[in-house]
Amino acid sequence: MADRSSVKKVTEAAAQAFGLTGGPPEKDGLIKLMNDLVELLSNADGLDIATINAVWKASRKLQSCVENDDLNPAVLADVYLILIGDEQKHTSPKSAAPPKPAPESKPEPEPQPGKPTDEVLEEEISAAPSRPADLAPQAADAKKTTPKLDEKIKVSTDRLDNLVNMVGELLIDGQMVRVGEEKYIIPINNIRRCFRPTEDQISTIHGQREMVLVRNELLPLARLHELFEVEPDSTNPCEGLVVIVEGDNEVCCMLVDDLLDQQRVVIKDLGPLLNQTEGVSGGAIMGDGMVRLILDIPGVIKLYRK
Amino acid sequence: MSNTTLAEGGNHLAGKYLTFALGSEEYGLEILNVREIVGYQKITKVPKTSREIKGVISFRGHVIPIVDLRERFGMEEKAVDDQTCIIVVEHEHDRRITTTGVIVDQVSEVLDIQIEQIEPPPQFGGAARVDFICGIGKMGGNVKILLDIDNVLSSANTTQWAEAAEEVVQITG
Incomplete structure:
Protein backbone atom coordinates (compact mmCIF):
# COMPACT_ATOMS: atom_id res chain seq x y z
CA MET A 1 0.00 0.00 0.00
CA ALA A 2 1.36 3.40 -0.96
CA ASP A 3 1.65 6.16 1.64
CA ARG A 4 2.96 9.72 1.90
CA SER A 5 6.56 8.56 2.16
CA SER A 6 6.29 6.70 -1.16
CA VAL A 7 5.01 9.90 -2.81
CA LYS A 8 7.86 11.92 -1.30
CA LYS A 9 10.40 9.38 -2.52
CA VAL A 10 9.00 9.53 -6.05
CA THR A 11 8.99 13.34 -5.98
CA GLU A 12 12.66 13.38 -5.00
CA ALA A 13 13.47 10.94 -7.78
CA ALA A 14 11.59 13.26 -10.14
CA ALA A 15 13.92 16.15 -9.29
CA GLN A 16 16.87 14.07 -10.42
CA ALA A 17 15.15 12.70 -13.52
CA PHE A 18 14.12 16.17 -14.64
CA GLY A 19 17.66 17.48 -14.31
CA LEU A 20 16.85 19.79 -11.45
CA THR A 21 19.78 18.52 -9.44
CA GLY A 22 22.35 19.59 -12.03
CA GLY A 23 22.45 16.91 -14.73
CA PRO A 24 20.44 16.74 -17.97
CA PRO A 25 16.92 15.28 -18.04
CA GLU A 26 17.29 11.50 -18.25
CA LYS A 27 14.83 9.64 -20.40
CA ASP A 28 15.53 6.41 -18.58
CA GLY A 29 14.85 8.20 -15.33
CA LEU A 30 11.58 9.57 -16.69
CA ILE A 31 10.39 6.11 -17.66
CA LYS A 32 11.31 4.83 -14.22
CA LEU A 33 9.45 7.75 -12.71
CA MET A 34 6.40 6.98 -14.80
CA ASN A 35 6.56 3.38 -13.61
CA ASP A 36 6.79 4.60 -10.03
CA LEU A 37 3.77 6.83 -10.52
CA VAL A 38 1.79 3.97 -12.04
CA GLU A 39 2.84 1.83 -9.08
CA LEU A 40 1.56 4.52 -6.71
CA LEU A 41 -1.76 4.65 -8.53
CA SER A 42 -2.05 0.86 -8.48
CA ASN A 43 -1.66 0.81 -4.69
CA ALA A 44 -3.35 4.08 -3.89
CA ASP A 45 -5.35 2.84 -0.88
CA GLY A 46 -3.33 4.89 1.61
CA LEU A 47 -3.40 8.13 -0.37
CA ASP A 48 -5.90 10.95 -0.24
CA ILE A 49 -7.88 12.04 -3.28
CA ALA A 50 -5.85 15.21 -3.88
CA THR A 51 -2.64 13.20 -4.06
CA ILE A 52 -4.17 10.58 -6.34
CA ASN A 53 -5.35 13.37 -8.63
CA ALA A 54 -1.92 15.01 -8.61
CA VAL A 55 -0.13 11.73 -9.35
CA TRP A 56 -2.69 10.96 -12.00
CA LYS A 57 -2.25 14.34 -13.69
CA ALA A 58 1.53 14.07 -13.54
CA SER A 59 1.46 10.54 -15.02
CA ARG A 60 -0.65 11.62 -17.98
CA LYS A 61 1.60 14.59 -18.76
CA LEU A 62 4.68 12.47 -18.39
CA GLN A 63 3.21 9.78 -20.61
CA SER A 64 2.66 12.30 -23.38
CA CYS A 65 6.23 13.63 -22.88
CA VAL A 66 7.81 10.20 -23.10
CA GLU A 67 5.63 8.93 -25.93
CA ASN A 68 6.29 11.97 -28.10
CA ASP A 69 9.94 11.98 -27.16
CA ASP A 70 9.45 15.56 -26.16
CA LEU A 71 11.60 16.46 -23.19
CA ASN A 72 10.38 20.03 -23.27
CA PRO A 73 11.68 21.60 -20.06
CA ALA A 74 8.49 23.59 -19.58
CA VAL A 75 6.36 20.44 -19.64
CA LEU A 76 8.77 18.57 -17.38
CA ALA A 77 8.69 21.49 -14.98
CA ASP A 78 4.89 21.35 -15.06
CA VAL A 79 4.93 17.67 -14.08
CA TYR A 80 7.40 18.43 -11.33
CA LEU A 81 5.36 21.35 -10.07
CA ILE A 82 2.21 19.24 -9.95
CA LEU A 83 4.00 16.70 -7.77
CA ILE A 84 5.76 19.25 -5.63
CA GLY A 85 2.54 21.24 -5.29
CA ASP A 86 0.87 18.20 -3.80
CA GLU A 87 3.86 17.38 -1.63
CA GLN A 88 3.85 20.89 -0.17
CA LYS A 89 0.19 20.60 0.74
CA HIS A 90 1.15 17.74 3.04
CA THR A 91 4.31 19.14 4.62
CA SER A 92 5.19 22.26 6.53
CA PRO A 93 6.83 24.97 4.42
CA LYS A 94 10.17 24.45 6.17
CA SER A 95 10.35 20.75 5.44
CA ALA A 96 9.76 21.01 1.71
CA ALA A 97 12.97 19.26 0.75
CA PRO A 98 13.07 19.20 -3.08
CA PRO A 99 14.39 22.36 -4.72
CA LYS A 100 11.27 24.08 -6.01
CA PRO A 101 12.20 26.62 -8.67
CA ALA A 102 12.00 29.97 -6.91
CA PRO A 103 9.22 32.07 -8.37
CA GLU A 104 9.49 35.82 -8.59
CA SER A 105 7.55 37.70 -5.97
CA LYS A 106 3.93 37.08 -6.81
CA PRO A 107 0.93 39.18 -5.88
CA GLU A 108 -1.79 37.60 -3.78
CA PRO A 109 -4.02 35.49 -6.04
CA GLU A 110 -7.11 37.41 -6.99
CA PRO A 111 -10.28 35.73 -5.69
CA GLN A 112 -12.23 34.48 -8.64
CA PRO A 113 -15.93 33.82 -8.74
CA GLY A 114 -16.81 30.18 -8.46
CA LYS A 115 -13.29 29.15 -7.69
CA PRO A 116 -11.74 28.30 -4.33
CA THR A 117 -8.52 30.08 -3.44
CA ASP A 118 -6.44 26.91 -3.33
CA GLU A 119 -7.45 26.20 -6.92
CA VAL A 120 -6.30 29.64 -7.91
CA LEU A 121 -3.03 28.95 -6.13
CA GLU A 122 -2.59 25.66 -7.92
CA GLU A 123 -3.27 27.40 -11.20
CA GLU A 124 -0.71 30.05 -10.30
CA ILE A 125 1.81 27.32 -9.59
CA SER A 126 1.29 25.53 -12.88
CA ALA A 127 1.13 28.73 -14.88
CA ALA A 128 4.08 30.39 -13.20
CA PRO A 129 6.83 31.50 -15.61
CA SER A 130 9.38 30.04 -13.24
CA ARG A 131 10.50 27.07 -15.30
CA PRO A 132 14.00 25.97 -14.43
CA ALA A 133 15.94 27.81 -17.13
CA ASP A 134 18.90 25.44 -16.99
CA LEU A 135 16.75 22.59 -18.39
CA ALA A 136 16.54 24.11 -21.83
CA PRO A 137 20.02 23.44 -23.30
CA GLN A 138 20.04 19.93 -21.91
CA ALA A 139 16.76 18.85 -23.42
CA ALA A 140 18.12 18.40 -26.93
CA ASP A 141 20.79 15.93 -25.75
CA ALA A 142 18.19 13.76 -24.09
CA LYS A 143 16.04 13.38 -27.20
CA LYS A 144 17.91 10.36 -28.55
CA THR A 145 15.86 7.21 -28.08
CA THR A 146 17.17 3.68 -28.25
CA PRO A 147 15.03 0.65 -29.18
CA LYS A 148 15.43 -0.62 -25.62
CA LEU A 149 14.03 2.62 -24.30
CA ASP A 150 11.14 2.48 -26.77
CA GLU A 151 10.23 -0.94 -25.45
CA LYS A 152 10.31 0.34 -21.88
CA ILE A 153 8.14 3.30 -22.85
CA LYS A 154 5.61 0.97 -24.42
CA VAL A 155 5.45 -1.23 -21.33
CA SER A 156 4.99 1.81 -19.09
CA THR A 157 2.34 3.45 -21.23
CA ASP A 158 0.49 0.15 -21.64
CA ARG A 159 0.45 -0.24 -17.87
CA LEU A 160 -0.89 3.27 -17.47
CA ASP A 161 -3.55 2.71 -20.13
CA ASN A 162 -4.58 -0.56 -18.48
CA LEU A 163 -4.85 1.25 -15.20
CA VAL A 164 -7.05 3.89 -16.79
CA ASN A 165 -9.33 1.16 -18.12
CA MET A 166 -9.39 -0.66 -14.81
CA VAL A 167 -10.04 2.36 -12.65
CA GLY A 168 -12.65 3.75 -15.04
CA GLU A 169 -13.86 6.22 -12.48
CA MET B 1 -37.48 -21.55 -45.09
CA SER B 2 -39.87 -23.83 -43.25
CA ASN B 3 -40.62 -24.37 -39.59
CA THR B 4 -38.78 -27.66 -39.77
CA THR B 5 -35.65 -25.88 -40.90
CA LEU B 6 -35.88 -23.46 -38.00
CA ALA B 7 -36.51 -26.29 -35.56
CA GLU B 8 -33.33 -28.01 -36.75
CA GLY B 9 -31.05 -25.05 -36.23
CA GLY B 10 -33.00 -22.71 -34.04
CA ASN B 11 -33.67 -24.58 -30.82
CA HIS B 12 -31.92 -21.85 -28.91
CA LEU B 13 -34.73 -19.48 -29.90
CA ALA B 14 -37.32 -21.30 -27.83
CA GLY B 15 -37.76 -19.89 -24.35
CA LYS B 16 -39.16 -17.02 -22.37
CA TYR B 17 -39.63 -13.63 -23.99
CA LEU B 18 -40.62 -10.32 -22.51
CA THR B 19 -43.14 -8.83 -24.89
CA PHE B 20 -43.82 -5.14 -25.35
CA ALA B 21 -45.73 -2.86 -27.68
CA LEU B 22 -44.51 -0.17 -30.03
CA GLY B 23 -47.56 1.37 -31.66
CA SER B 24 -49.67 -1.45 -33.04
CA GLU B 25 -46.76 -3.89 -33.19
CA GLU B 26 -45.80 -6.45 -30.57
CA TYR B 27 -42.16 -7.28 -30.02
CA GLY B 28 -40.39 -9.88 -27.92
CA LEU B 29 -37.05 -9.68 -26.13
CA GLU B 30 -35.32 -12.80 -24.84
CA ILE B 31 -35.78 -12.66 -21.09
CA LEU B 32 -32.11 -13.46 -20.45
CA ASN B 33 -31.20 -10.10 -22.01
CA VAL B 34 -33.57 -8.18 -19.76
CA ARG B 35 -32.05 -6.84 -16.58
CA GLU B 36 -34.86 -4.72 -15.23
CA ILE B 37 -37.94 -2.73 -16.21
CA VAL B 38 -38.07 0.81 -14.86
CA GLY B 39 -40.67 3.50 -15.24
CA TYR B 40 -39.98 6.40 -17.52
CA GLN B 41 -37.85 9.01 -15.79
CA LYS B 42 -36.16 12.27 -16.59
CA ILE B 43 -33.38 11.67 -19.08
CA THR B 44 -30.24 13.80 -19.32
CA LYS B 45 -29.76 14.77 -22.94
CA VAL B 46 -26.36 14.19 -24.48
CA PRO B 47 -25.43 16.67 -27.19
CA LYS B 48 -24.06 15.67 -30.58
CA THR B 49 -25.59 12.22 -30.62
CA SER B 50 -27.99 10.55 -33.03
CA ARG B 51 -31.73 11.14 -32.59
CA GLU B 52 -32.52 7.68 -31.31
CA ILE B 53 -30.20 8.13 -28.33
CA LYS B 54 -32.37 10.10 -25.96
CA GLY B 55 -29.68 10.59 -23.33
CA VAL B 56 -28.49 8.94 -20.16
CA ILE B 57 -29.93 7.97 -16.80
CA SER B 58 -28.51 6.69 -13.56
CA PHE B 59 -29.11 3.00 -13.11
CA ARG B 60 -27.82 1.26 -9.99
CA GLY B 61 -24.80 3.53 -9.67
CA HIS B 62 -23.95 3.49 -13.35
CA VAL B 63 -24.70 5.85 -16.17
CA ILE B 64 -26.48 4.06 -18.99
CA PRO B 65 -27.58 5.32 -22.41
CA ILE B 66 -31.25 5.33 -23.33
CA VAL B 67 -32.31 4.42 -26.85
CA ASP B 68 -35.78 5.22 -28.18
CA LEU B 69 -36.88 2.12 -30.09
CA ARG B 70 -39.51 4.11 -32.00
CA GLU B 71 -36.78 6.36 -33.38
CA ARG B 72 -34.55 3.35 -33.96
CA PHE B 73 -37.22 1.72 -36.12
CA GLY B 74 -38.15 4.95 -37.87
CA MET B 75 -41.61 5.07 -36.29
CA GLU B 76 -43.50 8.25 -35.42
CA GLU B 77 -42.76 9.93 -32.14
CA LYS B 78 -45.27 9.38 -29.35
CA ALA B 79 -45.82 11.44 -26.21
CA VAL B 80 -44.71 9.80 -23.00
CA ASP B 81 -47.61 8.47 -20.90
CA ASP B 82 -47.94 6.41 -17.75
CA GLN B 83 -47.50 3.19 -19.75
CA THR B 84 -44.15 4.23 -21.21
CA CYS B 85 -41.33 2.14 -19.79
CA ILE B 86 -37.61 1.72 -20.02
CA ILE B 87 -36.46 -1.87 -20.40
CA VAL B 88 -32.86 -2.19 -19.24
CA VAL B 89 -31.13 -4.79 -21.37
CA GLU B 90 -27.70 -6.33 -21.50
CA HIS B 91 -26.25 -6.77 -24.94
CA GLU B 92 -22.96 -7.23 -26.69
CA HIS B 93 -21.35 -4.17 -28.22
CA ASP B 94 -17.85 -4.34 -29.66
CA ARG B 95 -17.31 -7.66 -27.86
CA ARG B 96 -18.21 -6.10 -24.52
CA ILE B 97 -21.34 -6.74 -22.48
CA THR B 98 -23.05 -3.38 -22.20
CA THR B 99 -26.13 -2.20 -20.36
CA THR B 100 -28.57 0.03 -22.23
CA GLY B 101 -32.12 1.17 -21.63
CA VAL B 102 -34.70 1.05 -24.40
CA ILE B 103 -37.90 3.10 -24.34
CA VAL B 104 -41.03 1.19 -25.27
CA ASP B 105 -44.70 2.20 -25.32
CA GLN B 106 -45.91 -0.51 -23.00
CA VAL B 107 -44.61 -3.72 -21.48
CA SER B 108 -47.06 -6.60 -22.02
CA GLU B 109 -46.15 -9.97 -20.52
CA VAL B 110 -43.59 -12.75 -20.36
CA LEU B 111 -44.38 -15.54 -22.82
CA ASP B 112 -42.94 -19.00 -23.03
CA ILE B 113 -42.56 -19.52 -26.76
CA GLN B 114 -41.96 -23.04 -28.09
CA ILE B 115 -39.83 -23.70 -31.13
CA GLU B 116 -42.90 -24.82 -33.07
CA GLN B 117 -44.39 -21.36 -32.60
CA ILE B 118 -41.39 -19.56 -34.08
CA GLU B 119 -41.00 -18.90 -37.77
CA PRO B 120 -37.83 -17.67 -39.36
CA PRO B 121 -37.75 -14.00 -40.29
CA PRO B 122 -39.24 -13.34 -43.74
CA GLN B 123 -36.74 -12.66 -46.50
CA PHE B 124 -37.13 -9.26 -48.10
CA GLY B 125 -35.76 -7.95 -51.31
CA GLY B 126 -33.90 -4.68 -51.74
CA ALA B 127 -31.88 -3.11 -49.02
CA ALA B 128 -34.18 -4.04 -46.16
CA ARG B 129 -32.39 -5.92 -43.42
CA VAL B 130 -33.84 -8.45 -41.07
CA ASP B 131 -30.79 -9.13 -38.95
CA PHE B 132 -32.44 -7.38 -36.03
CA ILE B 133 -35.16 -10.05 -36.05
CA CYS B 134 -34.30 -13.52 -34.86
CA GLY B 135 -37.73 -14.94 -35.55
CA ILE B 136 -41.46 -14.36 -35.66
CA GLY B 137 -43.47 -15.79 -32.81
CA LYS B 138 -47.02 -16.83 -33.65
CA MET B 139 -49.18 -17.07 -30.56
CA GLY B 140 -52.74 -17.82 -31.55
CA GLY B 141 -53.70 -14.95 -33.82
CA ASN B 142 -50.96 -12.63 -32.58
CA VAL B 143 -47.59 -12.04 -34.10
CA LYS B 144 -44.58 -11.16 -31.96
CA ILE B 145 -41.45 -9.88 -33.64
CA LEU B 146 -38.59 -11.47 -31.73
CA LEU B 147 -35.70 -9.05 -31.61
CA ASP B 148 -31.99 -9.76 -31.69
CA ILE B 149 -31.08 -7.03 -29.25
CA ASP B 150 -27.32 -7.17 -30.03
CA ASN B 151 -28.06 -6.18 -33.61
CA VAL B 152 -30.78 -3.70 -32.72
CA LEU B 153 -28.38 -1.74 -30.55
CA SER B 154 -25.38 -1.97 -32.82
CA SER B 155 -24.63 1.05 -34.96
CA ALA B 156 -26.01 -0.23 -38.26
CA ASN B 157 -28.19 1.64 -40.72
CA THR B 158 -31.50 2.43 -39.05
CA THR B 159 -33.35 3.38 -42.24
CA GLN B 160 -32.94 -0.17 -43.48
CA TRP B 161 -34.34 -1.45 -40.19
CA ALA B 162 -37.34 0.80 -40.49
CA GLU B 163 -38.08 -0.57 -43.97
CA ALA B 164 -37.67 -4.13 -42.72
CA ALA B 165 -39.93 -3.58 -39.71
CA GLU B 166 -42.68 -2.20 -41.90
CA GLU B 167 -42.43 -5.13 -44.31
CA VAL B 168 -42.54 -7.67 -41.47
CA VAL B 169 -45.79 -6.19 -40.26
CA GLN B 170 -47.26 -6.10 -43.76
CA ILE B 171 -46.37 -9.72 -44.50
CA THR B 172 -47.20 -11.29 -41.17
CA GLY B 173 -50.00 -8.98 -40.12
Missing part, protein backbone atom coordinates in the same frame (compact mmCIF):
# COMPACT_ATOMS: atom_id res chain seq x y z
CA LEU A 170 -12.10 9.26 -11.05
CA LEU A 171 -12.98 12.00 -8.70
CA ILE A 172 -12.86 15.59 -9.83
CA ASP A 173 -13.85 18.92 -8.41
CA GLY A 174 -16.40 20.41 -10.73
CA GLN A 175 -18.18 23.70 -11.23
CA MET A 176 -21.77 23.22 -12.25
CA VAL A 177 -23.05 25.63 -14.89
CA ARG A 178 -26.50 26.09 -16.35
CA VAL A 179 -27.42 26.70 -19.97
CA GLY A 180 -31.17 27.01 -20.35
CA GLU A 181 -32.61 23.94 -18.67
CA GLU A 182 -29.45 21.89 -19.01
CA LYS A 183 -26.73 21.71 -16.39
CA TYR A 184 -23.14 20.74 -17.09
CA ILE A 185 -20.05 20.24 -14.96
CA ILE A 186 -16.78 21.95 -15.84
CA PRO A 187 -13.69 20.51 -14.13
CA ILE A 188 -12.35 23.27 -11.89
CA ASN A 189 -8.81 22.61 -13.08
CA ASN A 190 -9.88 23.86 -16.50
CA ILE A 191 -11.35 27.14 -15.21
CA ARG A 192 -9.25 30.29 -15.12
CA ARG A 193 -11.90 32.74 -14.05
CA CYS A 194 -15.43 33.83 -14.78
CA PHE A 195 -17.12 37.19 -15.13
CA ARG A 196 -20.02 39.03 -16.71
CA PRO A 197 -18.72 40.89 -19.75
CA THR A 198 -19.66 44.41 -20.68
CA GLU A 199 -20.67 45.39 -24.19
CA ASP A 200 -17.37 47.12 -24.96
CA GLN A 201 -15.48 43.91 -24.14
CA ILE A 202 -17.22 42.00 -26.93
CA SER A 203 -16.06 42.42 -30.53
CA THR A 204 -16.99 40.55 -33.67
CA ILE A 205 -14.84 39.36 -36.54
CA HIS A 206 -16.46 39.23 -39.98
CA GLY A 207 -19.82 39.44 -38.21
CA GLN A 208 -19.45 35.83 -37.13
CA ARG A 209 -16.80 34.91 -34.61
CA GLU A 210 -16.95 36.82 -31.36
CA MET A 211 -14.00 37.78 -29.20
CA VAL A 212 -13.87 38.96 -25.60
CA LEU A 213 -11.25 41.41 -24.42
CA VAL A 214 -9.99 40.23 -21.04
CA ARG A 215 -7.07 42.05 -19.43
CA ASN A 216 -5.72 43.16 -22.83
CA GLU A 217 -6.04 39.65 -24.22
CA LEU A 218 -8.52 38.81 -26.97
CA LEU A 219 -10.10 35.43 -26.42
CA PRO A 220 -12.60 33.62 -28.66
CA LEU A 221 -16.15 33.36 -27.31
CA ALA A 222 -17.78 29.95 -27.64
CA ARG A 223 -21.51 29.88 -27.02
CA LEU A 224 -22.20 26.60 -25.26
CA HIS A 225 -25.88 26.71 -26.23
CA GLU A 226 -24.95 26.80 -29.92
CA LEU A 227 -22.37 24.04 -29.61
CA PHE A 228 -24.76 21.78 -27.73
CA GLU A 229 -27.96 22.96 -29.43
CA VAL A 230 -29.89 23.88 -26.30
CA GLU A 231 -32.23 26.80 -25.69
CA PRO A 232 -30.49 29.42 -23.52
CA ASP A 233 -32.09 32.00 -21.23
CA SER A 234 -30.49 34.74 -23.26
CA THR A 235 -28.21 34.93 -26.27
CA ASN A 236 -26.78 38.27 -25.18
CA PRO A 237 -23.34 37.65 -23.59
CA CYS A 238 -23.81 40.67 -21.34
CA GLU A 239 -26.78 38.97 -19.71
CA GLY A 240 -24.99 35.68 -19.19
CA LEU A 241 -21.66 34.73 -17.70
CA VAL A 242 -18.39 34.04 -19.41
CA VAL A 243 -16.18 31.27 -18.06
CA ILE A 244 -12.58 31.40 -19.24
CA VAL A 245 -11.52 27.81 -19.71
CA GLU A 246 -8.20 26.31 -20.61
CA GLY A 247 -7.37 22.90 -22.05
CA ASP A 248 -4.49 21.48 -24.05
CA ASN A 249 -2.76 24.88 -24.00
CA GLU A 250 -5.72 26.61 -25.59
CA VAL A 251 -7.82 29.23 -23.88
CA CYS A 252 -11.38 30.09 -24.73
CA CYS A 253 -14.33 31.98 -23.25
CA MET A 254 -17.47 29.94 -22.80
CA LEU A 255 -20.85 31.60 -22.53
CA VAL A 256 -23.24 30.09 -19.99
CA ASP A 257 -26.43 31.35 -18.35
CA ASP A 258 -25.49 30.83 -14.74
CA LEU A 259 -22.93 29.41 -12.36
CA LEU A 260 -24.32 26.96 -9.83
CA ASP A 261 -22.53 25.17 -7.03
CA GLN A 262 -19.22 23.37 -6.91
CA GLN A 263 -19.11 19.69 -6.15
CA ARG A 264 -16.65 16.87 -5.97
CA VAL A 265 -18.03 14.25 -8.33
CA VAL A 266 -17.13 10.79 -9.56
CA ILE A 267 -16.62 10.64 -13.31
CA LYS A 268 -18.67 7.81 -14.75
CA ASP A 269 -18.10 6.28 -18.12
CA LEU A 270 -20.96 6.86 -20.56
CA GLY A 271 -20.49 3.44 -22.12
CA PRO A 272 -19.42 2.37 -25.60
CA LEU A 273 -22.44 3.92 -27.33
CA LEU A 274 -21.61 7.40 -26.08
CA ASN A 275 -17.97 7.55 -25.04
CA GLN A 276 -16.91 9.13 -28.32
CA THR A 277 -19.26 12.08 -27.82
CA GLU A 278 -17.46 15.31 -28.63
CA GLY A 279 -17.06 17.75 -25.78
CA VAL A 280 -18.19 15.34 -23.07
CA SER A 281 -15.77 13.33 -20.98
CA GLY A 282 -18.28 11.47 -18.83
CA GLY A 283 -21.21 11.76 -16.51
CA ALA A 284 -21.71 12.22 -12.78
CA ILE A 285 -24.61 11.02 -10.68
CA MET A 286 -25.80 13.89 -8.52
CA GLY A 287 -27.54 13.82 -5.15
CA ASP A 288 -30.97 14.10 -6.76
CA GLY A 289 -30.29 10.98 -8.83
CA MET A 290 -29.93 12.91 -12.08
CA VAL A 291 -26.94 12.45 -14.33
CA ARG A 292 -24.98 15.58 -15.25
CA LEU A 293 -22.50 15.63 -18.08
CA ILE A 294 -18.88 16.54 -17.39
CA LEU A 295 -17.43 18.70 -20.12
CA ASP A 296 -14.22 17.78 -21.85
CA ILE A 297 -12.82 21.29 -22.26
CA PRO A 298 -10.23 20.47 -24.98
CA GLY A 299 -13.06 18.68 -26.81
CA VAL A 300 -15.38 21.68 -26.45
CA ILE A 301 -12.66 24.00 -27.80
CA LYS A 302 -12.12 21.61 -30.71
CA LEU A 303 -15.86 21.59 -31.34
CA TYR A 304 -15.87 25.39 -31.36
CA ARG A 305 -12.95 25.51 -33.82
CA LYS A 306 -14.93 23.34 -36.23
